[in-house]
Amino acid sequence: MATPSTAEVRAGLPLALGEALAGYEEHLTAQRDLSGNTVRGYVGDAVRLLDHLARRGGQQPHDLDLATLRSWLAQGRTRGHSRSTTARNAASARSFTAWLRRAGLLLEDVGQRLVSPRPRRTLPDVLAPAQARDLVDSAAGAEEPVGLRDAVVLELLYASGIRVSELVGLDVDDVDRGRRLLRVLGKGSKERSVPYGIPAERALDTWLTRGRPALATPNSGPALLLGIRGRRLDAREARRVVHAATARVPGAPDIGPHGLRHSAATHVLEGGADLRSVQELLGHASLATTQIYTHVTVERLRAVHAQAHPRA
Structure with missing residues (x-):
């Protein structure tokens, strides 16, 4: 039996729970101005939480209690959710219950x-400077034209450390x-x-x-980077x-645009930049997010030490 989609689960929620979910989605979109992908992630988690509540007999938002939240997270762990997924689900649940309380739907x-496990922070794969070159x-x-565009994609992603969504949006x-x-x-x-x-x-x-004029059409608009049909370049392309270019570099890890972003940040730090400047470069809201790159550079330093020091 096929697993029902999020839309199908949402359609089957009790009326009061569905109305609360719609209000939450409006809040995320209109008031918090989150991206479409982020809204879908938060709403999808809320749908699954409310479906779990309904299966436990809950019909109203005020039926949501701590035991239900814990049961929902535990169910996910039994289905094989990782620590990071469980932590993300818990964060989504806290966002939802905070809104329910502000909206007067929870006392x-x-x-x-709700306590959740801390996700294990794995160090991202990064290229060595020579591999990046x-x-x-x-x-x-x-x-x-397509080759000229691909060269710009690689140069700008590595030169600036911007996200792929930011690149194609230029x-x-x-x-x-x-x-x-x-x-x-x-x-x-x-x-920024x-x-x-x-x-x-x-x-x-x-x-x-030479490249863009050859691909541009009346539908290109102001987009900097274009696909072969002249429209704005898609992030998937x-x-x-990036993956194709990585495959051409001997010994390089298979990374995508985000790995190239990690590499750029790591190399800038290793070149002497301070963490605050790298935060501005990457557009991180919190310095804590940027600090993972210090872990990367320390790990690389340890690897060099282990390889080069006679008493390592």
């Missing part, structure tokens, strides 16, 4: 007493070529300026003068470009 915020160089020398006017800056719209619609270097400048110049 107390039961989620405040080989990766971006692998697209150099292309003559056809318009031509977002590039300040005089100062070599990108105007990026990040998470939460926060705008990100610098890029001379190699990326050269790739951009070639793309804008940008990911394919």
